[in-house]
Amino acid sequence: MSETGKVGIIAAYEWQPEVEGFYDGAMFENKDMKVDIRFVGHWDEQKKALDVLNEILDEGADVIYPAGDGYNVPVIERVKDRGLYIIGYVSDQSDFGESTVLTSTVQHVDDLYELTAEKFNNGELKSGNLSYDFQDGVISLGKFSPKVDSKFRERVGTFINSYKETGNLPNQ
Incomplete structure:
Protein backbone atom coordinates (compact mmCIF):
# COMPACT_ATOMS: atom_id res chain seq x y z
CA MET A 1 0.00 0.00 0.00
CA SER A 2 3.01 2.30 0.19
CA GLU A 3 3.12 4.83 -2.61
CA THR A 4 6.41 6.40 -1.51
CA GLY A 5 8.37 3.16 -1.10
CA LYS A 6 9.03 4.16 2.53
CA MET A 33 11.37 -0.74 0.13
CA LYS A 34 12.95 1.66 2.61
CA VAL A 35 12.05 0.54 6.14
CA ASP A 36 12.66 3.10 8.87
CA ILE A 37 12.91 1.36 12.25
CA ARG A 38 12.85 3.49 15.39
CA PHE A 39 12.66 2.58 19.07
CA VAL A 40 10.87 4.46 21.82
CA GLY A 41 12.40 2.51 24.71
CA HIS A 42 9.11 2.20 26.57
CA TRP A 43 5.66 0.73 25.96
CA ASP A 44 3.73 3.91 26.57
CA GLU A 45 5.95 6.93 25.97
CA GLN A 46 3.41 8.82 23.87
CA LYS A 47 5.32 12.06 23.44
CA LYS A 48 8.46 10.35 22.23
CA ALA A 49 6.46 8.07 19.91
CA LEU A 50 4.70 11.07 18.36
CA ASP A 51 8.02 12.91 17.95
CA VAL A 52 9.47 9.84 16.23
CA LEU A 53 6.35 9.57 14.08
CA ASN A 54 6.73 13.16 12.90
CA GLU A 55 10.33 12.47 11.88
CA ILE A 56 9.37 9.31 9.98
CA LEU A 57 6.48 11.05 8.23
CA ASP A 58 8.67 14.03 7.33
CA GLU A 59 11.07 11.58 5.67
CA GLY A 60 8.26 10.25 3.46
CA ALA A 61 6.94 7.10 5.13
CA ASP A 62 3.29 6.49 4.31
CA VAL A 63 2.61 3.20 6.15
CA ILE A 64 3.38 3.05 9.88
CA TYR A 65 3.38 0.17 12.36
CA PRO A 66 3.28 1.49 15.94
CA ALA A 67 4.37 -1.54 17.98
CA GLY A 68 3.74 -0.14 21.44
CA ASP A 69 0.38 -0.59 23.10
CA GLY A 70 0.57 2.60 25.18
CA TYR A 71 1.13 4.91 22.22
CA ASN A 72 -0.39 3.14 19.23
CA VAL A 73 -3.74 4.97 19.47
CA PRO A 74 -2.29 8.53 19.41
CA VAL A 75 -0.05 7.45 16.52
CA ILE A 76 -3.07 6.09 14.64
CA GLU A 77 -4.96 9.34 15.17
CA ARG A 78 -2.04 11.46 13.90
CA VAL A 79 -1.54 9.22 10.84
CA LYS A 80 -5.29 9.27 10.18
CA ASP A 81 -5.20 13.09 10.17
CA ARG A 82 -2.50 12.92 7.48
CA GLY A 83 -4.49 10.50 5.29
CA LEU A 84 -1.83 7.77 5.49
CA TYR A 85 -1.90 4.13 6.58
CA ILE A 86 -1.38 2.15 9.78
CA ILE A 87 -0.95 -1.48 10.77
CA GLY A 88 -2.74 -1.78 14.13
CA TYR A 89 -1.08 -3.34 17.15
CA VAL A 90 -2.27 -5.70 19.94
CA SER A 91 -5.96 -5.62 19.04
CA ASP A 92 -8.01 -5.26 15.88
CA GLN A 93 -7.93 -1.51 15.47
CA SER A 94 -10.06 -1.25 12.35
CA ASP A 95 -12.61 0.70 14.39
CA PHE A 96 -10.22 3.68 14.22
CA GLY A 97 -10.92 3.92 10.51
CA GLU A 98 -11.01 1.38 7.73
CA SER A 99 -9.41 3.88 5.37
CA THR A 100 -6.43 4.25 7.73
CA VAL A 101 -5.96 0.86 9.44
CA LEU A 102 -4.98 -1.66 6.76
CA THR A 103 -5.04 -4.57 9.23
CA SER A 104 -3.76 -5.26 12.72
CA THR A 105 -1.50 -7.74 14.42
CA VAL A 106 -3.76 -9.13 17.12
CA GLN A 107 -2.45 -10.68 20.33
CA HIS A 108 -5.01 -13.00 21.92
CA VAL A 109 -3.73 -12.60 25.46
CA ASP A 110 -6.70 -14.41 26.99
CA ASP A 111 -5.91 -17.47 24.87
CA LEU A 112 -2.23 -17.21 25.84
CA TYR A 113 -3.18 -17.28 29.53
CA GLU A 114 -5.28 -20.39 28.96
CA LEU A 115 -2.52 -22.06 26.97
CA THR A 116 0.05 -21.24 29.64
CA ALA A 117 -2.21 -22.52 32.43
CA GLU A 118 -2.86 -25.74 30.50
CA LYS A 119 0.87 -26.30 29.96
CA PHE A 120 1.50 -25.63 33.66
CA ASN A 121 -1.24 -28.03 34.76
CA ASN A 122 0.15 -30.72 32.44
CA GLY A 123 3.71 -30.21 33.71
CA GLU A 124 4.78 -28.97 30.24
CA LEU A 125 5.52 -25.33 31.03
CA LYS A 126 9.24 -24.67 30.64
CA SER A 127 11.06 -21.92 32.49
CA GLY A 128 12.63 -18.96 30.75
CA ASN A 129 11.49 -16.70 27.96
CA LEU A 130 8.91 -18.42 25.81
CA SER A 131 7.59 -17.38 22.41
CA TYR A 132 4.15 -18.06 21.04
CA ASP A 133 2.88 -17.38 17.56
CA PHE A 134 0.25 -17.99 14.89
CA GLN A 135 0.69 -21.77 15.29
CA ASP A 136 -0.34 -21.52 18.95
CA GLY A 137 -3.52 -19.61 18.15
CA VAL A 138 -2.45 -16.55 20.12
CA ILE A 139 -1.54 -14.24 17.21
CA SER A 140 -3.66 -13.39 14.17
CA LEU A 141 -4.32 -10.60 11.75
CA GLY A 142 -7.32 -8.36 12.28
CA LYS A 143 -9.90 -7.24 9.79
CA PHE A 144 -8.50 -5.95 6.51
CA SER A 145 -9.39 -2.50 5.24
CA PRO A 146 -11.55 -2.50 2.11
CA LYS A 147 -8.66 -0.57 0.54
CA VAL A 148 -6.54 -3.75 0.64
CA ASP A 149 -6.96 -5.71 -2.58
CA SER A 150 -8.83 -9.00 -2.15
CA LYS A 151 -6.17 -10.94 -4.07
CA PHE A 152 -3.52 -9.60 -1.69
CA ARG A 153 -5.66 -10.62 1.30
CA GLU A 154 -5.94 -14.15 -0.10
CA ARG A 155 -2.20 -14.26 -0.74
CA VAL A 156 -1.44 -13.21 2.84
CA GLY A 157 -3.92 -15.81 4.12
CA THR A 158 -2.14 -18.49 2.10
CA PHE A 159 1.22 -17.43 3.53
CA ILE A 160 -0.15 -17.51 7.08
CA ASN A 161 -1.68 -20.96 6.61
CA SER A 162 1.58 -22.26 5.18
CA TYR A 163 3.49 -20.72 8.08
CA LYS A 164 1.15 -22.37 10.59
CA GLU A 165 1.69 -25.76 8.94
CA THR A 166 5.42 -25.60 8.24
CA GLY A 167 6.86 -22.87 10.46
CA ASN A 168 8.50 -21.40 7.37
CA LEU A 169 7.93 -17.85 6.23
CA PRO A 170 7.51 -17.21 2.50
CA ASN A 171 10.94 -15.57 2.31
CA GLN A 172 12.69 -18.68 3.65
Missing part, protein backbone atom coordinates in the same frame (compact mmCIF):
# COMPACT_ATOMS: atom_id res chain seq x y z
CA VAL A 7 7.42 2.55 5.58
CA GLY A 8 8.14 2.89 9.26
CA ILE A 9 7.91 0.97 12.49
CA ILE A 10 7.83 2.70 15.84
CA ALA A 11 8.66 -0.11 18.25
CA ALA A 12 9.00 -0.04 21.99
CA TYR A 13 12.08 -2.31 22.16
CA GLU A 14 14.61 -3.92 19.83
CA TRP A 15 13.84 -7.44 21.05
CA GLN A 16 10.25 -7.38 19.79
CA PRO A 17 9.79 -10.07 17.11
CA GLU A 18 7.33 -7.73 15.37
CA VAL A 19 10.25 -5.54 14.33
CA GLU A 20 11.98 -8.24 12.32
CA GLY A 21 8.66 -9.53 11.00
CA PHE A 22 7.60 -6.13 9.73
CA TYR A 23 10.98 -5.54 8.11
CA ASP A 24 11.10 -8.99 6.51
CA GLY A 25 7.54 -8.66 5.24
CA ALA A 26 8.15 -5.25 3.72
CA MET A 27 11.33 -6.45 2.00
CA PHE A 28 9.59 -9.62 0.79
CA GLU A 29 6.93 -7.51 -0.90
CA ASN A 30 9.35 -4.98 -2.35
CA LYS A 31 13.10 -5.52 -2.18
CA ASP A 32 13.59 -1.79 -2.79
Whole structure:
Protein backbone atom coordinates (compact mmCIF):
# COMPACT_ATOMS: atom_id res chain seq x y z
CA MET A 1 0.00 0.00 0.00
CA SER A 2 3.01 2.30 0.19
CA GLU A 3 3.12 4.83 -2.61
CA THR A 4 6.41 6.40 -1.51
CA GLY A 5 8.37 3.16 -1.10
CA LYS A 6 9.03 4.16 2.53
CA VAL A 7 7.42 2.55 5.58
CA GLY A 8 8.14 2.89 9.26
CA ILE A 9 7.91 0.97 12.49
CA ILE A 10 7.83 2.70 15.84
CA ALA A 11 8.66 -0.11 18.25
CA ALA A 12 9.00 -0.04 21.99
CA TYR A 13 12.08 -2.31 22.16
CA GLU A 14 14.61 -3.92 19.83
CA TRP A 15 13.84 -7.44 21.05
CA GLN A 16 10.25 -7.38 19.79
CA PRO A 17 9.79 -10.07 17.11
CA GLU A 18 7.33 -7.73 15.37
CA VAL A 19 10.25 -5.54 14.33
CA GLU A 20 11.98 -8.24 12.32
CA GLY A 21 8.66 -9.53 11.00
CA PHE A 22 7.60 -6.13 9.73
CA TYR A 23 10.98 -5.54 8.11
CA ASP A 24 11.10 -8.99 6.51
CA GLY A 25 7.54 -8.66 5.24
CA ALA A 26 8.15 -5.25 3.72
CA MET A 27 11.33 -6.45 2.00
CA PHE A 28 9.59 -9.62 0.79
CA GLU A 29 6.93 -7.51 -0.90
CA ASN A 30 9.35 -4.98 -2.35
CA LYS A 31 13.10 -5.52 -2.18
CA ASP A 32 13.59 -1.79 -2.79
CA MET A 33 11.37 -0.74 0.13
CA LYS A 34 12.95 1.66 2.61
CA VAL A 35 12.05 0.54 6.14
CA ASP A 36 12.66 3.10 8.87
CA ILE A 37 12.91 1.36 12.25
CA ARG A 38 12.85 3.49 15.39
CA PHE A 39 12.66 2.58 19.07
CA VAL A 40 10.87 4.46 21.82
CA GLY A 41 12.40 2.51 24.71
CA HIS A 42 9.11 2.20 26.57
CA TRP A 43 5.66 0.73 25.96
CA ASP A 44 3.73 3.91 26.57
CA GLU A 45 5.95 6.93 25.97
CA GLN A 46 3.41 8.82 23.87
CA LYS A 47 5.32 12.06 23.44
CA LYS A 48 8.46 10.35 22.23
CA ALA A 49 6.46 8.07 19.91
CA LEU A 50 4.70 11.07 18.36
CA ASP A 51 8.02 12.91 17.95
CA VAL A 52 9.47 9.84 16.23
CA LEU A 53 6.35 9.57 14.08
CA ASN A 54 6.73 13.16 12.90
CA GLU A 55 10.33 12.47 11.88
CA ILE A 56 9.37 9.31 9.98
CA LEU A 57 6.48 11.05 8.23
CA ASP A 58 8.67 14.03 7.33
CA GLU A 59 11.07 11.58 5.67
CA GLY A 60 8.26 10.25 3.46
CA ALA A 61 6.94 7.10 5.13
CA ASP A 62 3.29 6.49 4.31
CA VAL A 63 2.61 3.20 6.15
CA ILE A 64 3.38 3.05 9.88
CA TYR A 65 3.38 0.17 12.36
CA PRO A 66 3.28 1.49 15.94
CA ALA A 67 4.37 -1.54 17.98
CA GLY A 68 3.74 -0.14 21.44
CA ASP A 69 0.38 -0.59 23.10
CA GLY A 70 0.57 2.60 25.18
CA TYR A 71 1.13 4.91 22.22
CA ASN A 72 -0.39 3.14 19.23
CA VAL A 73 -3.74 4.97 19.47
CA PRO A 74 -2.29 8.53 19.41
CA VAL A 75 -0.05 7.45 16.52
CA ILE A 76 -3.07 6.09 14.64
CA GLU A 77 -4.96 9.34 15.17
CA ARG A 78 -2.04 11.46 13.90
CA VAL A 79 -1.54 9.22 10.84
CA LYS A 80 -5.29 9.27 10.18
CA ASP A 81 -5.20 13.09 10.17
CA ARG A 82 -2.50 12.92 7.48
CA GLY A 83 -4.49 10.50 5.29
CA LEU A 84 -1.83 7.77 5.49
CA TYR A 85 -1.90 4.13 6.58
CA ILE A 86 -1.38 2.15 9.78
CA ILE A 87 -0.95 -1.48 10.77
CA GLY A 88 -2.74 -1.78 14.13
CA TYR A 89 -1.08 -3.34 17.15
CA VAL A 90 -2.27 -5.70 19.94
CA SER A 91 -5.96 -5.62 19.04
CA ASP A 92 -8.01 -5.26 15.88
CA GLN A 93 -7.93 -1.51 15.47
CA SER A 94 -10.06 -1.25 12.35
CA ASP A 95 -12.61 0.70 14.39
CA PHE A 96 -10.22 3.68 14.22
CA GLY A 97 -10.92 3.92 10.51
CA GLU A 98 -11.01 1.38 7.73
CA SER A 99 -9.41 3.88 5.37
CA THR A 100 -6.43 4.25 7.73
CA VAL A 101 -5.96 0.86 9.44
CA LEU A 102 -4.98 -1.66 6.76
CA THR A 103 -5.04 -4.57 9.23
CA SER A 104 -3.76 -5.26 12.72
CA THR A 105 -1.50 -7.74 14.42
CA VAL A 106 -3.76 -9.13 17.12
CA GLN A 107 -2.45 -10.68 20.33
CA HIS A 108 -5.01 -13.00 21.92
CA VAL A 109 -3.73 -12.60 25.46
CA ASP A 110 -6.70 -14.41 26.99
CA ASP A 111 -5.91 -17.47 24.87
CA LEU A 112 -2.23 -17.21 25.84
CA TYR A 113 -3.18 -17.28 29.53
CA GLU A 114 -5.28 -20.39 28.96
CA LEU A 115 -2.52 -22.06 26.97
CA THR A 116 0.05 -21.24 29.64
CA ALA A 117 -2.21 -22.52 32.43
CA GLU A 118 -2.86 -25.74 30.50
CA LYS A 119 0.87 -26.30 29.96
CA PHE A 120 1.50 -25.63 33.66
CA ASN A 121 -1.24 -28.03 34.76
CA ASN A 122 0.15 -30.72 32.44
CA GLY A 123 3.71 -30.21 33.71
CA GLU A 124 4.78 -28.97 30.24
CA LEU A 125 5.52 -25.33 31.03
CA LYS A 126 9.24 -24.67 30.64
CA SER A 127 11.06 -21.92 32.49
CA GLY A 128 12.63 -18.96 30.75
CA ASN A 129 11.49 -16.70 27.96
CA LEU A 130 8.91 -18.42 25.81
CA SER A 131 7.59 -17.38 22.41
CA TYR A 132 4.15 -18.06 21.04
CA ASP A 133 2.88 -17.38 17.56
CA PHE A 134 0.25 -17.99 14.89
CA GLN A 135 0.69 -21.77 15.29
CA ASP A 136 -0.34 -21.52 18.95
CA GLY A 137 -3.52 -19.61 18.15
CA VAL A 138 -2.45 -16.55 20.12
CA ILE A 139 -1.54 -14.24 17.21
CA SER A 140 -3.66 -13.39 14.17
CA LEU A 141 -4.32 -10.60 11.75
CA GLY A 142 -7.32 -8.36 12.28
CA LYS A 143 -9.90 -7.24 9.79
CA PHE A 144 -8.50 -5.95 6.51
CA SER A 145 -9.39 -2.50 5.24
CA PRO A 146 -11.55 -2.50 2.11
CA LYS A 147 -8.66 -0.57 0.54
CA VAL A 148 -6.54 -3.75 0.64
CA ASP A 149 -6.96 -5.71 -2.58
CA SER A 150 -8.83 -9.00 -2.15
CA LYS A 151 -6.17 -10.94 -4.07
CA PHE A 152 -3.52 -9.60 -1.69
CA ARG A 153 -5.66 -10.62 1.30
CA GLU A 154 -5.94 -14.15 -0.10
CA ARG A 155 -2.20 -14.26 -0.74
CA VAL A 156 -1.44 -13.21 2.84
CA GLY A 157 -3.92 -15.81 4.12
CA THR A 158 -2.14 -18.49 2.10
CA PHE A 159 1.22 -17.43 3.53
CA ILE A 160 -0.15 -17.51 7.08
CA ASN A 161 -1.68 -20.96 6.61
CA SER A 162 1.58 -22.26 5.18
CA TYR A 163 3.49 -20.72 8.08
CA LYS A 164 1.15 -22.37 10.59
CA GLU A 165 1.69 -25.76 8.94
CA THR A 166 5.42 -25.60 8.24
CA GLY A 167 6.86 -22.87 10.46
CA ASN A 168 8.50 -21.40 7.37
CA LEU A 169 7.93 -17.85 6.23
CA PRO A 170 7.51 -17.21 2.50
CA ASN A 171 10.94 -15.57 2.31
CA GLN A 172 12.69 -18.68 3.65
